[in-house]
Amino acid sequence: MRFWAMVARESDGGVVLAREEVGDDFLGPGTVTIKVHYSSANFKDGLAITPGGGVVREYPIIPGIDITGEVVSSEDPGFAPGDPVIAHGYDIGVSHNGGFAEYARVPADWVVKLDGLTMREAAAIGTAGFTAALSVQELLDRGLTPGSGPVLVTGATGGVGTVAVDILAGLGFEVVASTGKTDAGELLSTLGAKSVIGRLPEDPEAKIRPLGKATWAGAVDSVGGKSLAYVLSTIAYGGAAAISGLTGGAALPTTVMPFILRGVALLGVDSAHYPIARRRTLWSRLGKDLKPQHLSALENQSPITEAESILNSIRSGHHSGRTILTVAGEF
Numbered sequence: 001m002r003f004w005a006m007v008a009r010e011s012d013g014g015v016v017l018a019r020e021e022v023g024d025d026f027l028g029p030g031t032v033t034i035k036v037h038y039s040s041a042n043f044k045d046g047l048a049i050t051p052g053g054g055v056v057r058e059y060p061i062i063p064g065i066d067i068t069g070e071v072v073s074s075e076d077p078g079f080a081p082g083d084p085v086i087a088h089g090y091d092i093g094v095s096h097n098g099g100f101a102e103y104a105r106v107p108a109d110w111v112v113k114l115d116g117l118t119m120r121e122a123a124a125i126g127t128a129g130f131t132a133a134l135s136v137q138e139l140l141d142r143g144l145t146p147g148s149g150p151v152l153v154t155g156a157t158g159g160v161g162t163v164a165v166d167i168l169a170g171l172g173f174e175v176v177a178s179t180g181k182t183d184a185g186e187l188l189s190t191l192g193a194k195s196v197i198g199r200l201p202e203d204p205e206a207k208i209r210p211l212g213k214a215t216w217a218g219a220v221d222s223v224g225g226k227s228l229a230y231v232l233s234t235i236a237y238g239g240a241a242a243i244s245g246l247t248g249g250a251a252l253p254t255t256v257m258p259f260i261l262r263g264v265a266l267l268g269v270d271s272a273h274y275p276i277a278r279r280r281t282l283w284s285r286l287g288k289d290l291k292p293q294h295l296s297a298l299e300n301q302s303p304i305t306e307a308e309s310i311l312n313s314i315r316s317g318h319h320s321g322r323t324i325l326t327v328a329g330e331f
Contacts, residue, residue: 004331005101006307008049009060015049017063017308019331026062028097030105031075034085038123039064039099039304041323042159043247046311048093057095063307064099065092067106068123069328076108084114086122086283088130089272100304102331109276116287123324124299125286128159131271133282133290135160135220135242136167138267142218142240146172149217149236154178154200156188157320160222160244165191166292168220176216178227184320190297201230209233210257218242225249232258232266240265247317298322303330 007020027033047053048063056063071083079085087110092098096106114122125133144151151168155161156177168175169192177184177193178200185196201208208229214236221228221241225248231241232254243266258264274282282290292298298321302310306325313319 001103003102005062005097006064006304007060008056008063014051015059017049019305022101026097026101027103027105029107031108032079032085032111033072033074033103033105034067034069034087034111035072036067036069036099036102036104036327037119038066038068039325039327040066040123040126040128041307041310041314041319041325042066042127043314044127045093045307046315049308049311050315055094061093061095062097062101063093064101064325065089065094066123066126067092067099067104068119068126069104070119072103074108078108079111079113084119084122085111086114087111088127089274089279099327100307100325102327112280112283114287115284116291117283120324121295124295124322125163125292126159126322127271128322129163129292130282130286131244131269132160132163132220133167133286134271134274135164135244135267135269136171136290137282138242138269139218139220139240142265142267144218144240146174148239150174150176150194150215152176152178152216152219152231153193154219154227154231155222155245155247156193156196157181157184158222158245158247159322160220162187162191162298162321163292164220165193166294166298167290169193170291170293181320187297187320191294200227208253210255211261214262221245223248225251226253228252229254232264235262235264237262238264240267242267242269244269244271299324301326305330
């Protein structure tokens with residue numbers, strides 16, 4: 001079988017993403033073969049085409065950490081031809097060829113059968129939206145309820161942030177969205193944000209106090225760095241922050257004060273290696289009670305051949321919402 005793919009190759013000290021016709025050897029090992037309908041654009045995909053990005057183990061590779069499509073063949077009895085599925089995380093797009101191709105092959109225990117979601121909706125949610133849902137679930141498991149008080153979402157125009165705002169608002173929470181994009185207020189309000197504020201802290205040069213005014217019952221943070229340190233200092237007693245990103249830096253300049261004086265919890269969220277049984281359960285909920293209500297408002301759609309320019313936009317911080325990359329019929 002020959003098929004089209006966007007292949008990333010090292011060239012003259014850089015990484016080039018180009019359309020290529022490839023063969024079965026590019027499918028790689030696995031028990032489920034998928035005809036890809038959609039992938040999506042994620043920051044991690046941007047790193048995959050960045051020299052020294054630190055996510056790809058060996059080139060050439062087909063990027064695309066999200067694979068959404070229909071099963072063509074399966075050696076696993078849990079999947080049959082025609083089943084709509086999504087696969088993401090694990091080694092996909094990192095050391096195992098991903099979704100920027102007409103076909104993909106992965107192990108069955110990386111695959112989720114869609115329930116209550118179309119393939120397009122699943123692609124719009126993707127890894128970023130799943131991470132948002134996982135963050136919300138962590139806060140709910142901690143005991144957070146709409147009556148607990150306002151919930152902060154940082155990096156609110158990003159893939160994780162937009163879906164987190166949508167899900168939290170749909171559950172009845174008072175959501176405060178923090179973003180540096182001054183033109184994002186209308187979008188975030190449409191998604192359900194009660195109020196929209198700028199980046200935190202307001203004065204990026206100010207020294208962060210060990211404990212600030214208790215403001216938030218909880219937070220979904222995809223920024224990290226100094227912003228997260230400020231957020232932790234302003235979470236109310238018994239609150240929690242679910243964290244999944246580091247666009248603001250990997251260092252965390254904080255103290256133990258929020259944790260030992262207010263009982264604040266720092267909840268790390270990893271979607272890449274989340275166990276498959278729990279992953280399938282959460283995806284089922286994303287088609288039901290956790291389903292984002294405004295996917296059409298936050299999604300953009302582009303053909304897979306425009307992936308490189310979109311990923312460059314994400315890396316430079318000029319991108320909002322979720323971008324679906326249409327694969328079927330676009331090569």
